[in-house]
Amino acid sequence: MRVGSEVDNGAQAPTSDKSHNDCPGRVLYRHVAGRWAGPIVLELWPEPLRFHRLRDALPGISEKVLAQNLRELVRDGLVTRTVEPTRPPQVTYSLTQLGNDLASQIHGLLTWVGNHTPEVLAARRRHDEQQQQQAS
Amino acid sequence: MRVGSEVDNGAQAPTSDKSHNDCPGRVLYRHVAGRWAGPIVLELWPEPLRFHRLRDALPGISEKVLAQNLRELVRDGLVTRTVEPTRPPQVTYSLTQLGNDLASQIHGLLTWVGNHTPEVLAARRRHDEQQQQQAS
DNA sequence: CGGTATCCCATGCGATACTG
DNA sequence: CAGTATCGCATGGGATACCG
Numbered sequence: 001m002r003v004g005s006e007v008d009n010g011a012q013a014p015t016s017d018k019s020h021n022d023c024p025g026r027v028l029y030r031h032v033a034g035r036w037a038g039p040i041v042l043e044l045w046p047e048p049l050r051f052h053r054l055r056d057a058l059p060g061i062s063e064k065v066l067a068q069n070l071r072e073l074v075r076d077g078l079v080t081r082t083v084e085p086t087r088p089p090q091v092t093y094s095l096t097q098l099g100n101d102l103a104s105q106i107h108g109l110l111t112w113v114g115n116h117t118p119e120v121l122a123a124r125r126r127h128d129e130q131q132q133q134q135a136s
Numbered sequence: 137m138r139v140g141s142e143v144d145n146g147a148q149a150p151t152s153d154k155s156h157n158d159c160p161g162r163v164l165y166r167h168v169a170g171r172w173a174g175p176i177v178l179e180l181w182p183e184p185l186r187f188h189r190l191r192d193a194l195p196g197i198s199e200k201v202l203a204q205n206l207r208e209l210v211r212d213g214l215v216t217r218t219v220e221p222t223r224p225p226q227v228t229y230s231l232t233q234l235g236n237d238l239a240s241q242i243h244g245l246l247t248w249v250g251n252h253t254p255e256v257l258a259a260r261r262r263h264d265e266q267q268q269q270q271a272s
Numbered sequence: 273c274g275g276t277a278t279c280c281c282a283t284g285c286g287a288t289a290c291t292g
Numbered sequence: 293c294a295g296t297a298t299c300g301c302a303t304g305g306g307a308t309a310c311c312g
Contacts, residue, residue, distance in 0.1 A: 028249050051274050052274075063275070063276090077262075127213070200287090227294060
């Protein structure tokens with residue numbers, strides 16, 4: 001609770017010049033660890049997919065966000081976008097070699113999460129119960 | 137602080153109740169893939185560290201966010217918090233076995249990023265140049 | 273089919289001040 | 293030393309409508 005009546009002076013220096021924040025590796029990590037980049041790459045791992053197939057494989061994603069992520073992945077050389085000039089047009093996304101390497105790392109992380117979520121939930125329950133007891 | 141704790145879907149009801157959004161694995165992934173959880177776990181991988189040591193090892197993190205992440209990690213059974221009742225108190229954070237497993241996955245992803253950032257940057261430059269040409 | 277455009281909200285994170 | 297409290301922005305991402 002606001003002890004001193006000091007008003008927060010809203011201008012919080014964006015920290016923008018701290019060199020480690022602009023570090024490209026940092027930025028790239030933030031992207032590949034984002035909410036959807038990992039899952040998308042994993043979907044493309046076994047086989048190339050078209051836009052709507054990809055969307056359907058990722059329940060909950062919006063087309064906007066899927067498109068954003070794909071654009072970024074293509075730009076970063078992790079995914080290839082191939083257009084078949086048919087009618088209607090077909091656009092296929094596939095992993096590059098670089099993207100393939102990344103996929104194996106993502107896979108490791110994501111399957112770890114899949115395998116150990118129950119243990120984490122159990123630990124969490126134990127922890128919360130102890131907190132409960134201490135509170136009482 | 138109850139960060140991302142429970143369901144609590146105050147968010148803009150993503151098509152209402154799509155169960156996959158509340159899926160514990162999804163939530164856990166969002167956490168370990170967050171901006172700092174990965175780096176923190178990696179710092180603890182070689183050896184346990186105290187709060188300020190950890191903060192200093194992670195340039196740019198605020199104490200608030202470090203504390204938040206550590207609390208969550210402890211709650212999830214990935215990190216152990218040990219208090220030495222000396223004067224002044226010493227608090228040491230170390231990985232559990234579960235946290236150790238996670239660390240190796242994170243390590244894979246983070247070192248991949250470290251090793252391949254130059255290639256990504258090169259790809260990005262190539263891509264941006266092509267866009268430039270098409271625009272003209 | 274394969275996207276963009278627009279609008280808006282929830283959440284994460286940073287900065288600063290204070291406490292046991 | 294090891295945190296908590298408070299405030300506020302920036303950003304990612306969701307919903308919806310529209311375009312080539």
